Amino acid sequence: MMKKILFLLLSLVSCTILAQKPANTYSVQGWWGPASPPYSPVVENDKSIVFRFKAKSAKSVKLLFGEWDIKPVEMQKDTAGNWEIKIAPQKPGIYSYVFSVDGIQTLDPKNPVVKSGTELYGSIVEVPGDKARFDEIQNVPHGILQSIKYQSSALGKPRGMCIFLPAEYQTSPKQIFPVLYLRHGGGDNETSWSQSSGKADVILENLIAENKAKPMLIVMTNGLTDGSWAGGSSKEGVEQLEQELLKDVIPYVEKNYRVRADKKSRAIAGLSMGGGQAYLIGLKNPDKFSYIGEFSAGLLSDAKFDINERVPGAFANPAKLNKEISLLYLACGKEDPRYQGHLALDYDLKTKGINHEFHDSSGGHEWRFWREQLHNFMQKIF
Structure with missing residues (x-):
């Protein structure tokens, strides 16, 4: 008799627990929108390149483009704190760059492609050619x-x-x-x-x-x-x-x-x-x-x-x-x-x-x- 009573009590407890569904407020509904447009760098159709850097409190941001004979170029700031510059069309190829933010060289935080070795040297931007370059991934057998x-x-x-x-x-x-x-x-x-x-x-x-x-x-x-x-x-x-x-x-x-x-x-x-x-x-x-x-x-x-x-x-x-x-x-x-x-x-x-x-x-x-x-x-x- 005692076993039956114990079984009934456990069943009631289980039903009570199952009846209380946990609250769930998690949602993925906001994930279905279109991807945001690229922020930096952006290679235009004419092979010019737009670079941007977000730094509201910075007093000066410069672009250092290339690996050799680099000449820093001032970027312009908008009211939202976005610094921007558009450089002239470049020949197809792979280029390195960094930003100078108030004198401190900084990688592009919006660009995961970097030049690295014993340290991180710069961010990388690739300008495609009208036909694939010799150093660009092509539709060929890959190793x-x-x-x-x-x-x-x-x-x-x-x-x-x-x-x-x-x-x-x-x-x-x-x-x-x-x-x-x-x-x-x-x-x-x-x-x-x-x-x-x-x-x-x-x-x-x-x-x-x-x-x-x-x-x-x-x-x-x-x-x-x-x-x-x-x-x-x-x-x-x-x-x-x-x-x-x-x-x-x-x-x-x-x-x-x-x-x-x-x-x-x-x-x-x-x-x-x-x-x-x-x-x-x-x-x-x-x-x-x-x-x-x-x-x-x-x-x-x-x-x-x-x-x-x-x-x-x-x-x-x-x-x-x-x-x-x-x-x-x-x-x-x-x-x-x-x-x-x-x-x-x-x-x-x-x-x-x-x-x-x-x-x-x-x-x-x-x-x-x-x-x-x-x-x-x-x-x-x-």
């Missing part, structure tokens, strides 16, 4: 970008690298590929060549689709030993990076990927600090690399730079070196302070009888120039 962790025996710590596998790596399972070991600049890291700045993977995909470059893997490692330019350019630093590349990175790649393990299937290239690394490591190991590319390397432009301090006897036998290296590629922008040093380097190599190519064009120490040079270099290797 896979992987992020890999490995242990550096030279530095005694874990490191990261990015590896790009072309679409053919997935579609042609029996195919074996050559490898480009691509190095970044002093303010960058292993992601810089493949993210918003370098577009190396996009450039290669487009070239392969046009039958202008061989399908290849791109291996992008970290070229900093201690976070400083000096650590990635000093004699000791470059030697550590060389050992890391030869003892850790290349063996890892050749063990875990379908790649050819011979010098004719290896290229090494880089920009700025990474260009100096590629030049020195490549010349020191002509038995391991057939193609060497450097873009805008400051170290090589130094009037006091002596190749024999880093690679003793590198040019002692030009005929032998010319047989070993299929391509020695140099490049520098004409507005880059390193340009005169590159002209001198080009002259020295000519007088020594070292086969090489020297490429220049308008531009400073900037990604636009380096993307163009990588686009050219990739068509010449393998």
